[in-house]
Amino acid sequence: MLQAEARIPRADMIRCALCADAPCSAACGKLNPADFLRSVWFRNEQDAALRLPRENPCLTCSAPCERACVRPGEVPIHDLINRLYYQVKPECETPRPENEDRLRCDLCGIPLENPFLLSSSVVASTYDMCARTFEAGWAGACFKTICTLDIHEASPRFSAIAGDNGGIMGFKNIEQLSDHSVAENMEIFRRLKEKYPTKFILASIMGQNEEEWGQLARMCQENGADAVELNFSCPNMAEGGLGSDIGQVPELVERFTAAAKRACTIPVLTKLTPNVAAMSPAAEAARRGGADGIAAINTIKSVVGVNPHTYVSEPAVHGHSAVGGYSGNAVKPIALRFIAELGQNPELSGMHISAMGGIENWLDALEFILLGGGSIQVTTAVMQYGYRIIDDLKAGLNLYLTEKGFANVREAVGLGLDALSSTTDTLERDTVIFPRFDRDRCMGCGRCMISCADGGHQAITLDQNRHPVLNGKKCVGCHLCLLVCPQRAITRGSKRISHTK
Ligand SMILES: Cc1cc2nc3c(=O)[nH]c(=O)nc-3n(C[C@H](O)[C@H](O)[C@H](O)COP(=O)(O)O)c2cc1C
Numbered sequence: 001m002l003q004a005e006a007r008i009p010r011a012d013m014i015r016c017a018l019c020a021d022a023p024c025s026a027a028c029g030k031l032n033p034a035d036f037l038r039s040v041w042f043r044n045e046q047d048a049a050l051r052l053p054r055e056n057p058c059l060t061c062s063a064p065c066e067r068a069c070v071r072p073g074e075v076p077i078h079d080l081i082n083r084l085y086y087q088v089k090p091e092c093e094t095p096r097p098e099n100e101d102r103l104r105c106d107l108c109g110i111p112l113e114n115p116f117l118l119s120s121s122v123v124a125s126t127y128d129m130c131a132r133t134f135e136a137g138w139a140g141a142c143f144k145t146i147c148t149l150d151i152h153e154a155s156p157r158f159s160a161i162a163g164d165n166g167g168i169m170g171f172k173n174i175e176q177l178s179d180h181s182v183a184e185n186m187e188i189f190r191r192l193k194e195k196y197p198t199k200f201i202l203a204s205i206m207g208q209n210e211e212e213w214g215q216l217a218r219m220c221q222e223n224g225a226d227a228v229e230l231n232f233s234c235p236n237m238a239e240g241g242l243g244s245d246i247g248q249v250p251e252l253v254e255r256f257t258a259a260a261k262r263a264c265t266i267p268v269l270t271k272l273t274p275n276v277a278a279m280s281p282a283a284e285a286a287r288r289g290g291a292d293g294i295a296a297i298n299t300i301k302s303v304v305g306v307n308p309h310t311y312v313s314e315p316a317v318h319g320h321s322a323v324g325g326y327s328g329n330a331v332k333p334i335a336l337r338f339i340a341e342l343g344q345n346p347e348l349s350g351m352h353i354s355a356m357g358g359i360e361n362w363l364d365a366l367e368f369i370l371l372g373g374g375s376i377q378v379t380t381a382v383m384q385y386g387y388r389i390i391d392d393l394k395a396g397l398n399l400y401l402t403e404k405g406f407a408n409v410r411e412a413v414g415l416g417l418d419a420l421s422s423t424t425d426t427l428e429r430d431t432v433i434f435p436r437f438d439r440d441r442c443m444g445c446g447r448c449m450i451s452c453a454d455g456g457h458q459a460i461t462l463d464q465n466r467h468p469v470l471n472g473k474k475c476v477g478c479h480l481c482l483l484v485c486p487q488r489a490i491t492r493g494s495k496r497i498s499h500t501k
Pocket of ligand 1 (some may be wrong): 178378
């Protein structure tokens, strides 16, 4: 079994609240069940199985963990641990790696102990937060964007679209930049660098003119930053000509990048906006301005939740709202598309790509790495789950790299680029891959039949046992049925080569 293939669907533990100081673990005394559940949640079940003690303590136990749960009896903790023992562990062929050496990489030539950094936002906005990040095992942090503007935030400033389990799928914010003075933030850098010399401090800055971009870059270098990230992409800036406005104008990107480069000798990354049709013009302008790397994506301009009674969208601030930035797992496909565009652009070859947008687990991170990301940044998942997600990010990626025989992360960077085309007209169109129905798993809901009838090609009927029957003459192999099946009882089946138009 490969680390990427889940045996325990997240849906099976959907009632788990991923508690702080989890009562299940406190009640157990033999295992730390919360740690194992979290690994399952974050697609790291194989590493979890390899961490289990030899003897299964659940065999002789009356499950006080399930009774102590904040939702007593609603999370099948024993069953989940047993499945790790008897379903997942026997299929683990690769032993847990003994160290994290494979995760070592670099950001523009400066060593990173692993590819994971916090991205610039509230999650990295004080000394204490960054210190806790570093202690938790993150390789570095991109500090909340520093500026000379007087920042005064609105309340509330966040809104979200929830998934089935109540968790956040997509997240909207109308937050601006750091509300500390430049001097306060410089002191934080000095203290962080002194205490954590090997951790990477990426200083996000936003100037209002060339002189200020230069001044801020220079000050960050003088106070211990390892590199600067130019924020050309915040969608929430009140003043015209700042944030994502800059990222939409390649001439400004080039001019302000050059200003920062002239003022410092540490690497300069430009953080670009996804609020464009293509990112390459701004990225190429950044390179002309001397940038060493690109960071992307920032948040996507969005409107969330228009209230049917007040007619105001969210977050509603005193009866009014504003377009704001969207992030979180929902934006990952859009972010991947931009990272691939950068990774495939020969004009940008050799530039570091610091990738982000919706990363929650190691598999998300790997997707960005395969499309050219040399380092990984995260905000929304940390806001939702906390710094502790680093454990499963590192362990999951480390085990995958070991299993695949990669010597280090860098060997995986960009491996997915050749198989991705920016348009669909290059694809082979003569093969139809039929769905295969697993009758044992099928519960006879008929969802495949409904979707095929109303959103497909009327190729599925139900037999007297409510099992799907495929009409191969009508099926075009679109795989809508696979995607809607709530039981995951439909997989890729046999092929037909079609020569008819
Ligand atoms: C609340 C919040 C505040 C943010 N503040 C900043 C910021 O000050 N500077 C910046 O460059 N990006 C900022 N971002 C964008 C994130 O750094 C990141 O680019 C984006 O959220 C996508 O990553 P994610 O899906 O992991 O959150 C912010 C994002 C959020 C959610």
